[in-house]
Amino acid sequence: MSALSDERILHSSPLRRLLGRPELGSVVGALAVFVFFAVLADGFLRPTSLSTVLYASSTIGIMAVPVALLMIGGEFDLSAGVLVTSSALVSSMFSYQATANTWVGVGVSLLVSLAIGAFNGFVLTRTRLPSFIVTLGTFLMLTGLNLGLTKLIDSTVSTKSIADMQGFSSARVVFASTLTVGGVDFKVTILWWLALVAAASWILLRTRVGNWIFAVGGNKDAARAVGVPVERTKIGLYMGVGLGAWISGQHLLFSYDVVQSGEGVGNELIYIIAAVIGGCLITGGYGSAVGSAVGALLFGMTSKGIVFAEWNPDWFKFFLGAMLLLATLLNAWVRKRAEATA
Amino acid sequence: MTTTGRPAPLIELTGVSKRYGNVRALEGVTLEVGPGEITCVLGDNGAGKSTLIKIIAGLHRHDDGVLRVDGEETLLSSPRQALDLGIATVYQDLAVVPLMPVWRNFFLGSEPRKGVGPFKRMDIDLMRETTRAELLRMGIDLRDVDQPIGTLSGGERQCVAIARAVHFGAKVLVLDEPTAALGVKQSGVVLKYVAAARDRGLGVVLITHNPHHAYLVGDRFVLLRRGTMVGNHTRDGITLEELTAQMAGGSDLEALRHELARD
Numbered sequence: 001m002s003a004l005s006d007e008r009i010l011h012s013s014p015l016r017r018l019l020g021r022p023e024l025g026s027v028v029g030a031l032a033v034f035v036f037f038a039v040l041a042d043g044f045l046r047p048t049s050l051s052t053v054l055y056a057s058s059t060i061g062i063m064a065v066p067v068a069l070l071m072i073g074g075e076f077d078l079s080a081g082v083l084v085t086s087s088a089l090v091s092s093m094f095s096y097q098a099t100a101n102t103w104v105g106v107g108v109s110l111l112v113s114l115a116i117g118a119f120n121g122f123v124l125t126r127t128r129l130p131s132f133i134v135t136l137g138t139f140l141m142l143t144g145l146n147l148g149l150t151k152l153i154d155s156t157v158s159t160k161s162i163a164d165m166q167g168f169s170s171a172r173v174v175f176a177s178t179l180t181v182g183g184v185d186f187k188v189t190i191l192w193w194l195a196l197v198a199a200a201s202w203i204l205l206r207t208r209v210g211n212w213i214f215a216v217g218g219n220k221d222a223a224r225a226v227g228v229p230v231e232r233t234k235i236g237l238y239m240g241v242g243l244g245a246w247i248s249g250q251h252l253l254f255s256y257d258v259v260q261s262g263e264g265v266g267n268e269l270i271y272i273i274a275a276v277i278g279g280c281l282i283t284g285g286y287g288s289a290v291g292s293a294v295g296a297l298l299f300g301m302t303s304k305g306i307v308f309a310e311w312n313p314d315w316f317k318f319f320l321g322a323m324l325l326l327a328t329l330l331n332a333w334v335r336k337r338a339e340a341t342a
Numbered sequence: 343m344t345t346t347g348r349p350a351p352l353i354e355l356t357g358v359s360k361r362y363g364n365v366r367a368l369e370g371v372t373l374e375v376g377p378g379e380i381t382c383v384l385g386d387n388g389a390g391k392s393t394l395i396k397i398i399a400g401l402h403r404h405d406d407g408v409l410r411v412d413g414e415e416t417l418l419s420s421p422r423q424a425l426d427l428g429i430a431t432v433y434q435d436l437a438v439v440p441l442m443p444v445w446r447n448f449f450l451g452s453e454p455r456k457g458v459g460p461f462k463r464m465d466i467d468l469m470r471e472t473t474r475a476e477l478l479r480m481g482i483d484l485r486d487v488d489q490p491i492g493t494l495s496g497g498e499r500q501c502v503a504i505a506r507a508v509h510f511g512a513k514v515l516v517l518d519e520p521t522a523a524l525g526v527k528q529s530g531v532v533l534k535y536v537a538a539a540r541d542r543g544l545g546v547v548l549i550t551h552n553p554h555h556a557y558l559v560g561d562r563f564v565l566l567r568r569g570t571m572v573g574n575h576t577r578d579g580i581t582l583e584e585l586t587a588q589m590a591g592g593s594d595l596e597a598l599r600h601e602l603a604r605d
Contacts (some may be wrong), residue, residue, distance in 0.1 A: 206463040208453040211446055218439035226451035285441045 022279030023291040025330035029277065029323060030298045037305035044308045047184040054186065057300025058193035059248065061293050063267070064274035065196045066244040068292035069204065070237045071275050074217035074284030075131035077120060077241050079138035081267030086142050087113045087249025088259040089150060092159040095167075102167035110246050116142070117242025121235030143265060150261035163257035175247070176254040189251055193293070196244065200289035213237065218285025273320065274299055277327040298323060350413040351376045352514045352545040353398065353429070358407035360393050367393040369570045370407070374562070375514065375545040380536065382548045382556035384589050385566035391518075391549050394566070398516050398547060399431040400424030428513030432503045434522060440492030444484060445473040447491045448506050472509070480505045480538050497528030501535045514545045521555050533559055553589045557582045565589065 037044045044050075063080055070077055077083075090112045095105030116138070124134045147157065154160055162168055177188045204210040212233045215223035224230050253259055276282060277298055278291030302319050306312075351374040360368040368390045375381040385391050396402040397409070400418035409416055411427050418424050424431070438447050449469050456465045473487045482501050491499060500520050507515055517536065521529035529552075537559050540546055550556050556563060563580060565573035565588055573580075573588055580588075 202463075206466070208455060208464055211442075211450060211453055211464065214442050214446065215439045215450055218441045222439050223450065228451045281441075285439065 022286060022288045022331075023294055024279070025327050026278045026291055026294040026298060029327065030294050030301070033298055033301050033305070033323075037301060037309065041305050041309035044305055047182075049304070049308055051184050051186050053297075053300045053304045054190050055300075056304050057293075057297045058187065058189040059251070060270055060274055060299050061193040061296030062189060062196055062248050062251075063241075063244045063271045064278070064292040064296045065193075065200045065289050066237070066240040067268075067271040068275035068278060068280050068287055068289055069200055069213060069240055071272070071280040071282065072204070072217050072284060072287040073213045073234060073237045074220065075124065075234060075237065076135060076272065077238065078132065078135040078268050079116070079120065079142055080135075080241050080245060080271055081269075082139055082142045082146060082264040083113065083116060083242065083245040084248040084252060084267065085146050085259065085261065085264035086116065087246045088253040089146055089159060089249075089261060091250060092162055092253050092259050093150070093153060095162050095165055096160050097153065099165075102162060102165050102171045104167075105162075106171055106250060109249065110243075113242040113246040113249070114239050115242070117239040117245075118235055120241075121231075121238035124238070125231040125234055139268065146261045146264075157261050159259045159261070161257040162253075168254070168257070171250070172254040174254075175250040192247055192251075193296075196247075197289050197293045204289060209233070209236070214285055216284075217281075270299065273324050276331075277323055279327075279331055281331060282328075295327075351410070352412060353547070354408075354410040354413075355398075356408045356410075358394075358397065358404045358409060360397060360402060360404050360406075367569055368397070368404075368566075371564070371566070371571045372574055373547075373564050375547055377513070377543050377545055378540055379561045380540050380546040380548055380559050381562040381564065382550060382560035383564045383566065384550060384553060384556055384585070386551060386589075388568065389566040390569040391551075391566060393569075395431065395516060395518055395549060398424070398429060398514075400429070428511060429516065430507035430510070430512035430514070431516040432500070432507060432518065432520065434518045434520075438491045438499055438503065441490050443488045444491050444494070444502060445470045445487040448473040448476070448487075448502065448509075452510060476505050476509045477502065479542075480508065480535050482535070495528060497524050497531045500524075500532050504532075504535050504539055508539055508542060508544065512544060514547065515539055516547045516549070518549050519551070520548070521550065521552060529555060551589070553582065553586045557585055 091105040091109035094108045095102045178185045212228045216233050274295035275292045278295030280287030354374040358371045397404045400421045454465045563575045
């Protein structure tokens with residue numbers, strides 16, 4: 001028995017523990033990028049610049065959290081980007097057309113967003129098609145609906161202003177206000193982002209549902225065999241993406257007072273990239289909400305850092321691609337270490 | 343209670359048969375296992391071992407014969423029903439999630455919780471402690487229950503699955519070739535835990551094609567060949583040599599020896 005115990009001690013060494021953290025790669029990467037722009041970009045360290053970086057990160061981060069949970073649960077959602085626009089459109093158009101209090105539109109939008117998420121999950125679990133196909137279908141349908149319905153109802157590609165409607169100002173406070181802390185302006189989305197990361201971490205690490213999320217992504221059949229409700233878990237994860245899209249969509253609407261119906265296309269990949277850079281395994285079963293936040297922060301730092309450094313923003317995509325590759329390689333390596341059979 | 347002195351068998355099969363269409367998969371199998379006993383089912387590939395497992399685990403219904411659980415005649419219609427009756431099956435391709443820690447795997451699907459409302463959460467300390475304690479009771483000293491279960495060896499994973507079934511109140515443990523993919527040393531470890539489960543009063547049905555492993559722990563031996571039962575012995579009634587010879591097909595082996603012999 002002693003020989004067996006000895007080889008087990010290796011597993012719990014602090015280094016191995018650290019290597020086993022899903023966020024490790026992204027934290028190292030984020031530090032490197034931070035130092036890089038702190039040195040090269042004038043004014044990157046100014047509080048107002050950091051506030052801008054945090055705002056850019058939060059708009060990605062709010063969606064990266066549910067997308068990361070979904071990825072840990074073993075699935076993708078390619079409709080996440082346009083779903084944000086759909087949420088904003090529903091809220092705006094419902095309030096305008098029904099001449100209702102803005103909050104009624106916001107509520108309807110929440111229901112619609114959750115329903116679309118549930119639809120994705122339901123079709124996925126019923127048909128057993130890959131989520132890539134199912135959500136690609138939803139992505140295309142929503143893209144068409146966003147444009148088509150907006151043109152049909154408002155005769156242009158953007159919605160009518162709802163700025164003078166009842167409840168607009170209070171909704172703006174909740175979804176798009178600016179808070180001043182120590183003379184620096186911070187957008188309220190940063191708070192939404194932090195709250196989502198905290199809630200998602202709680203669910204993943206402390207609750208039964210979190211256990212199920214890891215299990216359905218790691219080995220669906222084993223999970224089903226011990227009584228985990230696999231279908232319900234997956235549908236719930238898609239509804240989580242709907243919730244994130246609703247928050248992001250309301251921010252989009254109340255930052256201005258109109259919504260461009262063609263927006264959002266391509267953002268779904270950015271959310272996925274943030275989650276992957278943050279250590280989520282594309283194959284499921286591994287990752288963290290904090291990691292997705294670090295991934296979003298990396299994204300925000302790079303996109304704004306390039307502006308502060310006064311470089312051509314075209315370089316942003318190059319950096320993003322390189323980071324994605326590096327992160328994925330690092331994750332694969334970490335996983336191999338963690339899975340290595342004793 | 344069918345007999346006096348000895349408690350009723352936990353599971354008793356009498357003349358159980360199963361057909362798939364016009365294929366006779368199993369014919370007239372008689373088998374029993376009581377508390378604290380190990381019944382070994384031996385047979386070559388295609389002998390009907392898997393079919394027998396599926397009947398006991400509730401995946402397939404038998405067509406003929408009688409299946410008694412705790413002395414009551416039963417038709418198992420689902421794995422859930424079998425589980426509720428205390429029959430736990432540990433399959434060869436183990437049902438674990440490799441990337442999840444041992445303690446999360448141990449309680450997967452039956453997580454204990456504490457707290458109320460939105461703060462209802464898994465009782466993680468209890469889960470860690472119970473996992474460690476239950477494994478220790480089976481004689482497995484796992485230093486770190488936080489390691490991904492995928493880092494354990496095949497034998498250790500098998501043992502965790504057995505300990506899990508014992509903890510969740512199984513009365514009968516059905517093990518499908520637990521030593522098939524393992525080396526000699528690992529097989530020994532697994533057999534030790536099978537014996538530990540027996541000593542805790544469980545009935546064990548051990549499916550194997552290795553007569554040496556079977557004879558180390560078995561109280562009864564049921565031999566299958568091509569879907570029919572060709573032998574049902576108690577430990578007193580058969581020696582390892584006889585068991586090996588029967589298992590290898592006796593006269594078949596003699597013929598093979600003759601065929602392969604150098605001139």
